[in-house]
Amino acid sequence: MLSDAIDAVDWSAVPAPPNPRYRPEVIADSLKELATATTLDQVADAASRLAGGGIVHDHSGMVFPSASRAAPLLLGIMAQGHPRARAAAVGLLDDALRFHPLAGYNRVATEHETHVPICCAVARSVRSRRDVVLAQGRPGKGLLTEARLHWRFDIEEALPVSEGVVAAFGVLEGVLPSPPVGGELHAGPARFPVPTVETEYPPADDTGQACLLLKGVPAEEAVAGSALHPAACGEREH
Template sequence: MRDAIDAVDWSAVPGHPDWYEPEHASRGLRALADAVHLVRAAEAGSLLGGGGIVHGHSGAVFPAAAVAAPLLLDIVQHGHPAAGETALGLLDEALSFRPRPGYTRVLPPHGAAVPICCVIADHVRARTAPLSRMGSTGKALLADAAEHWRFDVRESVADGDDTAAFGSLAGRFPDDVGAVELNVAGEFTVLDRVGLEYAPQEGSAEACLRVGGLLPGDLPPGAILYPAGCGL
């Protein structure tokens, strides 16, 4: 686990210069991975929560949190129980805290910039099975991640004055969805007429969204929809 932590150049990860402490990120993750009791886990959590991946006093989350998320989830699964609980708490804060202006997104190896919280939510969902076995704390984190839904468009067809978009839905699409961000090859558009036509059935992610005001060509395969509030 240390190799994966040390493989990241934390000083190269963008972050607000007055808030983000790259050294806290690297030292905190190494210490948390090595922690074998509550005191060491708490010390590591203080580094990570004091500018490493979040800033607890101001309720800020940094792009480093998205990079650290799979490492924290490894600690949850394979580290000391006290370290795992600390990691779960940090992930929960990273999902709920707000990013600083200008540092709201991260750029994955392939694709367009994605809101920090949505990247973290994707990592959390990828560990659904082990987190579900970790009692109320793990299930609460999964529930928090579900609020950061994403819809990947596979195909779009005209349906009257609207467009029906077929694809896969991760997370929970809300009844009162509000504004939705459409990401097409890195170009962002905010939509206000999006509804769930049919939800995924158990064991499947297939769903359909009804989108008003757009033509099928505006929703090409590979387009992604997120909650618009996540990109702020």
């Protein structure tokens, strides 16, 4: 049940920024109430607490690390909740993608990586429930469009092309912007800047298989099993 999944998260263990706007004590109960809410008042009350310091602070445009843990739960509400609660979940996730985190609290640990930008962790959760998100109509489509901007590329093979240029083959989630952008390469606990990431061959189908050119990175750093994220996401700070 969704309530069990909410209780399974140790919200007190989520990195807590030293900011009076952050209110981790409201998260679990607010998520449970949103999951069962049916009236406008019930939805507004639960969502306002989550938006007022639980996972984001809407008045200041700030997102907290707790948003990454709440994202799969909000997607569960989007799948199972009342239409009013579903709409609130879309709005909260959209805020989590667009708002900026506090300096020093802009990254989270996920199942597969450490030090992932909060927005990228939330975006991956959103992309993983694509059908549920699209079922929310225009707001859901807008949320998915925003999530696709926080792209991720999993490297399966890398070959040096010339000095400082590596051709990386793997799976692209989301949409790599054009013109080329900066990236950050995650290899285990280490992170390396990639000055330029350029699409060589875009995905031809839903598998996401693509080839990217990584410029300005030593070949020994771009190894199979590493992942790329947008540099701009890692630089976000409130």
